[in-house]
Amino acid sequence: MTSVANLIAAAAETERRTRTMLGDTIAIGQPATMTTTCDSQLTADPWQIDTEPGYGPGASTGDVAPATAPQQKAIPASYTQATDAELHDRIVAAKAQLGDRVKILGHFYQRDEVVKHADFVGDSFMLAQAAKDHPETEAFIFCGVHFMAETADILSSADQAVMLPNLAAGCSMADMATIDQVESAWQQLTEALGTSSGDKAEVIPVTYMNSSAAIKAFCGRNGGIVCTSSNAATVLEWAFERGKRVIFFPDQHLGRNTAKAMGISEDHMPLWRPYLPMGGNTMQQLQDAKVILWNGFCSVHKRFTVAQIDKARADYDDVQVIVHPECPAPVVEAADGVGSTEYIRKAIAAGKPGDVFAVGTEINLVNRLQAQHPEMTIFCLDPVVCPCSTMYRIHPAYLAWVLEEYVAGRVVNQISVDPTVTADAEVALERMLAARP
Numbered sequence: 012m013t014s015v016a017n018l019i020a021a022a023a024e025t026e027r028r029t030r031t032m033l034g035d036t037i038a039i040g041q042p043a044t045m046t047t048t049c050d051s052q053l054t055a056d057p058w059q060i061d062t063e064p065g066y067g068p069g070a071s072t073g074d075v076a077p078a079t080a081p082q083q084k085a086i087p088a089s090y091t092q093a094t095d096a097e098l099h100d101r102i103v104a105a106k107a108q109l110g111d112r113v114k115i116l117g118h119f120y121q122r123d124e125v126v127k128h129a130d131f132v133g134d135s136f137m138l139a140q141a142a143k144d145h146p147e148t149e150a151f152i153f154c155g156v157h158f159m160a161e162t163a164d165i166l167s168s169a170d171q172a173v174m175l176p177n178l179a180a181g182c183s184m185a186d187m188a189t190i191d192q193v194e195s196a197w198q199q200l201t202e203a204l205g206t207s208s209g210d211k212a213e214v215i216p217v218t219y220m221n222s223s224a225a226i227k228a229f230c231g232r233n234g235g236i237v238c239t240s241s242n243a244a245t246v247l248e249w250a251f252e253r254g255k256r257v258i259f260f261p262d263q264h265l266g267r268n269t270a271k272a273m274g275i276s277e278d279h280m281p282l283w284r285p286y287l288p289m290g291g292n293t294m295q296q297l298q299d300a301k302v303i304l305w306n307g308f309c310s311v312h313k314r315f316t317v318a319q320i321d322k323a324r325a326d327y328d329d330v331q332v333i334v335h336p337e338c339p340a341p342v343v344e345a346a347d348g349v350g351s352t353e354y355i356r357k358a359i360a361a362g363k364p365g366d367v368f369a370v371g372t373e374i375n376l377v378n379r380l381q382a383q384h385p386e387m388t389i390f391c392l393d394p395v396v397c398p399c400s401t402m403y404r405i406h407p408a409y410l411a412w413v414l415e416e417y418v419a420g421r422v423v424n425q426i427s428v429d430p431t432v433t434a435d436a437e438v439a440l441e442r443m444l445a446a447r448p
Contacts, residue, residue, distance in 0.1 A: 056091065056406060056408070057083075057177060057179070057403070057404045057405075057406050057409070058083075058085065058086065058091050058406075058408070061082060061083040061085075061177070061179050061404070076181065076183070076186065077186055077189070080179070080181050080186070081157065081178040081179065081181070082178065082179055083177045083178045083179040083404075083409075083424075084178075086408065086409065086412045087412070090408040090409075090411055090412050091408055093408065093411070095124065095407070098407040098408055098410075098411050099124070099407065101411045101414075101415065102128050102407060102410055102411050102414060103128075105411065105414035105415050105417075105418050106128065106414065108418055109414065109417065109418060111147070111148065112148065112149040112150065113148065113149060113150045113151070113152060113414070113417060114130045114131065114141070114142075114145060114148045114150075114151050114152070115128055115129045115130050115131075115151075115152045115154060115410070116129060116130070116131050116133075116138040116141060116142065116151055116152065116153045116154060116155065116163065117129025117131065117132045117138075117154045117155075118132075118133070118134065118135065118138065118154060118155040118156075118159065118402060119132065119133065119134055119352045119353075119356070119373075119375075119376045119379075120155075120352075120373045120375050120376055120402040121154050121155070121375065121402055121405060122375060122402075122403065122405070122406075123375070123379060123382075124407050125154050125405055125406070125407060125410060126154075126379070128407075128410065129154060133353065134239070134240075134351055134352045134353055135155065135158075135159045135162065135220050135221070135239075136220055136239040136241070137353065138153065138155065138159060138163065139159065139162040139163045139165075139166050139220075139440075140166070140444075142163040142166055142167040142171075142173070143166040143167060146167075146168055146171070148171060149171065149172065150171060150172040150173070150174060150417060150422070151163055151167065151171065151172070151173045151174070152174050152175075152176060152410065152413055152414065153173055153174065153175055153426070154176060154405045154410065155175075155180070155402065155405070156175075156180045156181055156182045156185075156401050156402060157175060157178070157180060157181045157182065157185070157426070158182055158185045158220070158221060158222060158223060158224070159220075160173050160174075160175040160426040161223065161224040161426055161428050162220065162224070162227070162440065163426075164224075164426050164427060164428050164433075165224060165227070165428055165433050165436050165437055165440060166437070166440060169430075172422050172425050173425065173426045173427075174413050174417075174422065174423065174424045174425055174426065175424050175426050176405050176406075176409035176410050176412070176413045176424060177404040177405050177406070177409045177424075178424055179401070179404050180401045180402065180404040180405055181401050182221055182401060183309075183310055183401070184219075184221050184261055184262055184307055184308060184309045184310075184337075185221050185222050185223055185261065187261045187305070187306070187307035187308070188218075188222060188223075188226060188260045188261035188285070188305055188307055189223075190223065190225035190226055190229060192285040193216075193226055193229055193260065194229070195285070196258065196283060196285060196290060197214075197216070197229075197233065197258075199288075199289055199290070200213075200214050200258065200297065200303075201213070201214070203289065203294060203297060204297060204298065208255060211253060211254050211255050212234055212253060212254035212255070213254065213255055213256065214254060214255070214256050214257070214258055214303070215234060215235055215236075215250040215251075215253055215254035215256070215257050215258075216229065216230045216233050216234075216235035216236075216257075216258050216260075217230065217235055217236055217237075217238055217246060217247065217250055217257050217258070217259045217260075217266075218230050218235070218236075218237055218238070218259075218260055218261070218439070219237070219238055219239075219240075219243075219259075219260070219261060219262050219265055219266075220237060220238070220239050220240075221261065221262060221309075222237075222260065222261055224428045224432050224433070224436050225432055225436075226260070226261075227435075227436035227439050227440060228431075228432045228433075228434075228435035228436040228439070229435070230436075230439040231434075231435035231436055231437070231438035231439035231440075231442075232435040232438070234253065234254075235250070235439060236249060236250065236439050236442040236443055236446065237439045237440050237442070237443040238443060238446070239351065239443065240265060240335065240336050240337070240350070240351035240352075241350065241351040241353065241354065241448060242443070242446050242447065242448045243265055243266075243269040243336070244269050244272065244273060244448065245446045245447065245448045246443065246446050247269055247270065247273060247302070248273075249442070249446050251301075256300050256301050256302065256303065257301070257302045257303065258283065258302075258303040258305070259302055259303065259304055259305060260283075260305030260307060261305045261307030262305075262307050262308060262309060262337055263282060263304040263305060263306055263307060263308060264308055264309070264312065264313070264336065264337050264338060264339055264340065264343075265336050265337050266280075266302055266304045266305075267280055267302075267304055267340050268336045268338075268340055268343045268349070269336065270301065270302045271340060275301050275302060277340075278299075279299055279300055279301040279302065280300065280301065280302045280303070280304055281296045281297065281300050281303055281304070282304050282305075282306050283303050283304060283305050283306060284306045285305070285306065290303070290306075308337070309337040311372075311373055312334075312335050312337035312338045312371065312372065313337075313338070313339065314393050315334060315338045315339070315342045315371040315392050315393055316339075316341075316342060316392075317341050317342055317345045319369075319371075319392040319393060319394075320332050320342065320345045320346065320369070320371075320392065321345075323369035323390075323392060327367045327369070327388070329366075329367060330367045330368070330369050331347050331348070331358075331362075331366065331367065331368050331369070332345070332346040332347045332348070332368075332369045332370075332371070332392070333346060333347065333348040333349070333350070333354075333355050333358055333359070333368060333369075333370050333371070334346040334348075334349050334370070334371030334372065334392070335349070335350070335351070335352065335355065335371060335372040336349050336350065336351070338371050342371060346371065352372060352373075352376060355370060355372055355376070355380075356376075356380065359380050359384060359387070359389060360384070362384070362387050363387075364386040364387065365386070365387065366387045366388070367387065367388040367389075368380075368387065368388070368389045368390075369390060369391075369392050370389060370390070370391055370392065371391075371392045371393075372391075373402070374391050374393075375402070377389060377390065377391040378391075
């Protein structure tokens with residue numbers, strides 16, 4: 012057998028073994044055959060479901076969580092039984108006592124009762140940058156999800172602590188690409204295509220910020236780079252200067268939308284399905300590829316449809332439709348504008364009284380924008396609210412607990428990336444920081 016044939020056989024065996032281990036994967040929500048694909052019942056407090064592995068209420072019912080996903084331990088009843096007002100007062104008091112020793116980083120998608128306590132509010136990149144820009148701070152409390160706290164730990168100094176109030180706050184998209192899967196795909200690609208052709212690499216790995224520290228490190232040591240939703244095009248240009256093609260993970264939609272906007276045909280964007288030999292592609296498809304797309308997605312942004320845009324245009328004559336680039340390509344192409352959460356925020360801030368915006372992104376941000384701009388009409392395209400369920404796991408009770416523990420001299424829920432991983436991941440992240448649009 013040729014080396015490629017051996018790889019295909021090995022990949023098939025890997026797929027067989029993986030499928031026999033599906034008992035180690037936890038399905039969350041209702042069966043995929045259900046017509047409703049989103050459980051929007053967010054009334055339960057997170058600690059009521061933190062004892063069960065998974066993404067929790069609000070998650071897409073098609074999401075699965077790996078058995079290795081971190082779980083949050085129980086916190087004292089003095090927090091879970093406190094009223095909203097009591098938690099607010101405790102957070103304010105702890106912050107006042109800690110002063111500048113601690114900074115709270117709050118993602119745009121967080122619930123309002125958490126965001127109001129944040130020292131910095133932004134997307135994952137902006138918050139990681141805030142951690143990097145404040146070496147004087149002892150510790151950061153990252154009100155976001157696991158991969159974001161990892162990135163903040165990588166970019167901050169070794170003597171600074173990064174804490175995640177609820178360890179169960181993961182990311183289903185990030186979980187769709189594991190380091191073992193990525194390493195296997197890389198082995199298959201390099202065996203099939205080689206490593207370099209002339210002065211260019213055959214494949215440059217590019218990972219979205221929404222990925223594990225291990226995958227960022229993989230990119231760093233293999234000539235690759237990290238991208239954000241705002242600089243993805245600049246990053247792809249960087250990659251094409253150095254390689255003939257790109258493998259882009261884990262979000263296929265951001266990769267596809269960015270490449271299409273650059274004039275790359277979908278015929279040159281095969282999908283890599285990690286459980287299939289050669290990702291389910293032929294040798295010719297891989298040789299012809301410009302961007303190999305990993306089969307991952309955001310469950311929230313995948314829900315937006317062209318039909319929702321059509322309805323918004325039927326309901327409002329002058330509606331402006333703005334969507335996130337994690338949405339499917341037909342949705343992006345039907346919209347008036349596409350960009351990161353920061354792009355969406357700025358586009359609406361530039362609007363005029365009476366303007367109408369239909370927005371394709373997470374509901375907490377959309378509702379906050381409407382509250383901030385009552386002179387406009389701002390609504391979510393999706394009538395079935397499907398929020399980022401793992402962001403919802405950050406409750407004021409957990410924030411109060413982490414703060415008061417730090418007041419007492421204890422660091423809890425620390426996210427600490429192994430130094431060997433940090434070194435390679437920082438290479439890829441610094442390349443990203445230099446790739447300004």
